[in-house]
Amino acid sequence: MHPTRCIYYTLLLLVFSSSPVSSLPYPRTLRKQWVLELVRTQPTTEDQASLLAQAQAFADADPKSITFLGQVGDIPGTFLYESTHLHSSIQPSTSRISSRKLRIQQNDRKEELIEQRNESQDGSSLLTDAQEFERKAALFFEGTGVQIHVEEQIIKRRQRRKQVGIDVEDSSVHDPVLPRRKSRVAHLDGSTLPDTVLSSVPKNPMGWNDPFFHKQWNLYNDGSNGRIAGNDINVVPVWKQNITGSGVTITLLDDGIELEHPDFNTNTFSLSTSYDFSTKSPSPLPRTPEDIHGTRCAGQIASAPNNSLCGVGVAYGARLAGERVLTGATTDAVEAQALNWMNQENDIYSSSWGPDDDGESVDGPGRWSSAALERGVQVGRGGKGSVFVFASGNGGGEAQDNCNFDGYANSIYTIAVGAINHRGVMPSYGEFCAAHLGVTFSGGAGVGIWTTDVGGGCTGVHSGTSAAAPVTAGIIALMLEARPELGWRDLQDIIVRNGDVTDENDSSWSINGAGLKVSHKYGFGKLNADKLVQAAKSRSLLLPTPQLEFRKKAIVGLKFPTISVGSEQNEPTFKSVISVTPSNLKNSRISSLEHVQVKIHLLHPARRFLTIVLTSPAGTKSFLATPRPFDVSTDGFDPWTFMSVHYWGEKPFGDWTLEIFTSVQAPQNLLISDEDQFYDWTLILRGTCNEAHILSLGIKRVCQNEPY
Template identity: 30%
Template structure:
């Protein structure tokens, strides 16, 4: 849907009078001196009525926040990038399509209502509280009303998938409108605060759809999937969830997005993980996220806007909006290009945090922050002249041998067991992702630590000792018997060939288990 709009900017009175005195003939056209016609974006969006509350776009230290701890969006706007010509799919509980700050940016003919199998989301808009706020973060209109999204000239399509939630619909939503959708935001996933390895939503249908999306959609350049990393961290001392326990967030076709506060620190709920790609500003500090809310009294507030949105549910659509800016700057970017640019331009946040390392390729990475906080200005700058690393057709992959020790995991033993596999003749000199499949049995899987070490010596903590819960209380049992696929982003640009080492330790007494087999599959170029 063509979505170029123009804004009227009233001139300062002194400048207006000066212009009026410069050769004005007093004709009908003199009234045009009252305004300039400006393309959406640039400085115009900073004049939105609630922009001052949108610290995630421009953090000047509001309410005790740390100045500069934002997503660098205004720099991208100043360069002329507002997401024009790019379509974002908001896969959620729907969108309030008549909201004053959203309706101009929604392609209503391509929405999808999974309840009624129609394109009309209006009948169920009362259930679309979450999706309406998500949509506003990505692409609220820059129209002088309320807020601005990261990509105020992007087009959105909305799907109320979460009102039905079946394997078939979950898969369908990943590639629906694949001819026009460039970015798919998914602020949903497996339940948080359980601590269990959960692949209940990552069915084979869903995985196949994601692979179709990155391999074939957007004319072969691939859809870019932003995925909420999860809100189940709980605390640093009594951890529950890790993003790698979610079979969607740790899948190689998506980017798991974590959250930081307005102080530039990990939001307490934001899950750690070796699979994290980048973080984005969200709540967890002194301020929440100001965005759109369902009209009237039906949403989070009695207003049409909320200032208390958050979670990785808010961080993910912020990154989706940044991707729209990048694709406006360079529409030829593939899904692999976008991920790589985001990683290489991410800002190192909380730099004194002890988890920061440089991997063997010299790239900073952290289990809390992935490659850092998204930087829209830096991302569009790199995107403009980026030489493509290729799409799915040129992505290489190589599996290691499978190690099958059937070895007992020593109970409550920091030494544990270490096993190795080998990748050889892969032709991969620059890793982009690693899958790790581990088959094991244990009576309390939360006791286990899995640490993978690459041939170049970089470590990835795949699972960490944690508690399991029933959603409220810590449970006495947390069994696992099967195969789990972990994902790791931390080895970006390292070499694939050589010996990979998996160390498994048990951090608590009484429960026991066995490592049956494991292997790695490396993807890259």
């Protein structure tokens, strides 16, 4: 063993043997943090560095109370501060508590803090809450020509999209934790065998000696071992072209990566673009027994071939960075920083996590992480756009979750990817959703994914959409090696137009108005690495054409009926139409759609019974919201933005119809208050145009010169 690796494993064992598991808790508190946004009220020649200096000076003026933590992501004029003495305990997400009740609790808390301040006997000037922070900031920046906005950070609930036991037939499946002996590997039935037992591989298209490559059916599937031939990502033809992801850096936002795992090449990791946001240290190593997820995802991307260890990564020639964010107290600002971290060096951000998959949460990026996503596609990768890949979620089955309730999965700036099992069908944990672009193979129906594991080992029990996201990131790395100049929208468009239909007889498949096959289960189909790489080489680029936007709002203002009417099978409870004409689009000039969003302001005491459907002028239907039996919220959507990719390539002109159905399972005595109304909805069309279309409308300006 390499001496540095020997030292590493010794230290790792010391960490986990010197303390009981209970002494390595998931942080439940953090020091209070505030984001301060500085906006200049007058034009000035001063640059961002000047604002940064002012932000630092504010902290320097009150060192007893606050510490300056720097800029929030790559978002100009936003800065993060931390209290020197106050702590915030973890809070339930707002999806788990009525926002009406939450407002009452917040008001009570404000009154309590004011009382504490008034009763203070020591005359201390230490900060006590966001109002006090804002007051001090206002005084400091008074007369400087800078307007301020303050937001206190709260701890977010975030969940790994990890192994899902519900879909594994053998209840004895072993999900091991640190430490693991390098010489043994975990099997799906929970047993272990020495690495050497299966070193002889009968069918190997690359001639590699990795002992478990033949078990990586998702990478190469010739039909042996009872598998279905061809149910793989078809990556071998790409490798044979010597395309391996070289020159591309993928960063994993996760719970840490075992950097010294023997199946990673010594030059695999980009330590200079890695970071541990949980401990504020440069090395993203696993630090608790639960930190196994990131190492497994990393192996799917970067496991080295032909080294007699484990298996092979999809993009084994790519560089890998790690951002440890899931085992600390995550906030909106932390997520924003992670999403923009080193965005000129890190190309692809792979995230196998999101809000709770509990069938009741409605949650997503906050103000700053939303801004970080937008900023990333605008300036990341030298202006070509950072590529954000997100697992679409594991909330299927009893929870009947829908990834449109996950604001990361339904962001226009992310590639949300779902899972299919070795049979090519949606596993029981898969989510019905109009937002995911495609699917790729993961564990399910008793068959797992083989990859690296902590402690220098290998595992065959990796699954969930957690396993789908890194494979997708790896395929995109192959595409970017083949065509580095591809923009973030080019990549999405290629995926949309080159998916392979899977489970073709499933009733979820339809053909949209542009002739593209699409499904709420499978998006535009399964990812075919060779097909995507070939398309990447030959396509015409969308850049520098920006994505165009058109918005139109409909005021509805109708109260929900006291007695439930309508059902998913017949008449809607509400129906509203927004008409879009060529004259409406004369300024935005959209001729071909990409993402379509619907922002809904609707209050309802039992949204779990609601189905929301958007129908395009071409007749394509998207089920934006579907009933979720575990959703106990009494709020409705106040508001929430849904997104669909099902209209990709369609023309925008005509009537867009929004229908809301109330399930027949809704109680007839459901209490409806005066507040419970369908207030309004906004249709947001995004897409591109072409010069011929512009000229046909009599517009002389070209698309390329127009801003977002």
